[in-house]
Amino acid sequence: MTGLAAPSGAMNMIAALLEQRTGQQIAANRAWRIETALKPLLRAHGLSTLDELVSRLIAARTGELADQVVDALLNQETSFFRDAAVLDTLAEAALEMQAENPDRKVRIWSAGCSTGQEPLSLAMLFAEKDAAPEIVASDISPAAITRARAARYSQFEIQRGLPVRRMMLWFDSAGGDWVARPELVRRVQFRQHNLTADAPPPGRFDIILCRNVLLYFSLDLRRQVFETLAAAIRPGGVLVLGAGETVIGLTDHFVPCEKLRGFYRAVEPKPQARLAVG
Numbered sequence: 001m002t003g004l005a006a007p008s009g010a011m012n013m014i015a016a017l018l019e020q021r022t023g024q025q026i027a028a029n030r031a032w033r034i035e036t037a038l039k040p041l042l043r044a045h046g047l048s049t050l051d052e053l054v055s056r057l058i059a060a061r062t063g064e065l066a067d068q069v070v071d072a073l074l075n076q077e078t079s080f081f082r083d084a085a086v087l088d089t090l091a092e093a094a095l096e097m098q099a100e101n102p103d104r105k106v107r108i109w110s111a112g113c114s115t116g117q118e119p120l121s122l123a124m125l126f127a128e129k130d131a132a133p134e135i136v137a138s139d140i141s142p143a144a145i146t147r148a149r150a151a152r153y154s155q156f157e158i159q160r161g162l163p164v165r166r167m168m169l170w171f172d173s174a175g176g177d178w179v180a181r182p183e184l185v186r187r188v189q190f191r192q193h194n195l196t197a198d199a200p201p202p203g204r205f206d207i208i209l210c211r212n213v214l215l216y217f218s219l220d221l222r223r224q225v226f227e228t229l230a231a232a233i234r235p236g237g238v239l240v241l242g243a244g245e246t247v248i249g250l251t252d253h254f255v256p257c258e259k260l261r262g263f264y265r266a267v268e269p270k271p272q273a274r275l276a277v278g
Helices: 007-020 031-044 050-059 063-071 084-100 116-128 140-149 155-159 165-171 217-232
Strands: 109-112 134-139 171-174 177-180 188-192 204-209 233-241 254-256 264-266
Touching: 007 031, 007 050, 007 063, 031 050, 031 063, 050 063, 063 140, 084 204, 084 233, 109 116, 116 134, 116 188, 134 140, 140 188, 155 177, 165 171, 204 217, 204 264, 217 233, 217 254
Parallel strands: 109 134, 109 204, 134 188, 204 233
Antiparallel strands: 171 177, 233 264, 254 264
């Protein structure tokens, strides 16, 4: 019986670089993903092996190559209207919040937005409901944010989750790709942001989406990220995580939402009781 080969020293060094820069971890049984993700980068730099890449990283005088390595390893899996029922529920919750607070705009933060499909999906939903909340979208990857701002998607990307009616309404064909119309892109503020190192965007948010991001962090980093999210959300605000993620056992700042199944509500942690002395 044979098992999976142990990750090489080069793989371990590259995985350590990713964790140092982003907090994301690659499990030993998924180390194969490193070589797969970096093949285009190896070809671009005329390198044959990961060992050669590590040698080039060590010899490099600037961090440009390291930036490219980290960016290639980031998991940018996303699609339009991913978990559409979740987005529909979120949109209805935002409209209720707006009705309850007509004097200010509802604010939404899409944290870990990848190449922009999630916040643009939200922008389409709200435009169709004649609503215009403030949507801030962020990702650690500068390349992903550049793509999100350009809002240019391949035929494969545009077909993943986007109904034809919405595609024709909000996108224009361009050389085999599809580009979102400016009036849609203007509804989203894109910015680069590191959840594990940067302060949250300024102001308080009513709704925060942080879906399928925490899966790649250690438990300690998850707790740290929940502190960041708690500092960015209004009391009573709503946090949306991925289906495989939870706040339970990791933070006192969020509890399961009574009204919205699968969502979490921001609360003030209860003060710990002090033991009487003497």
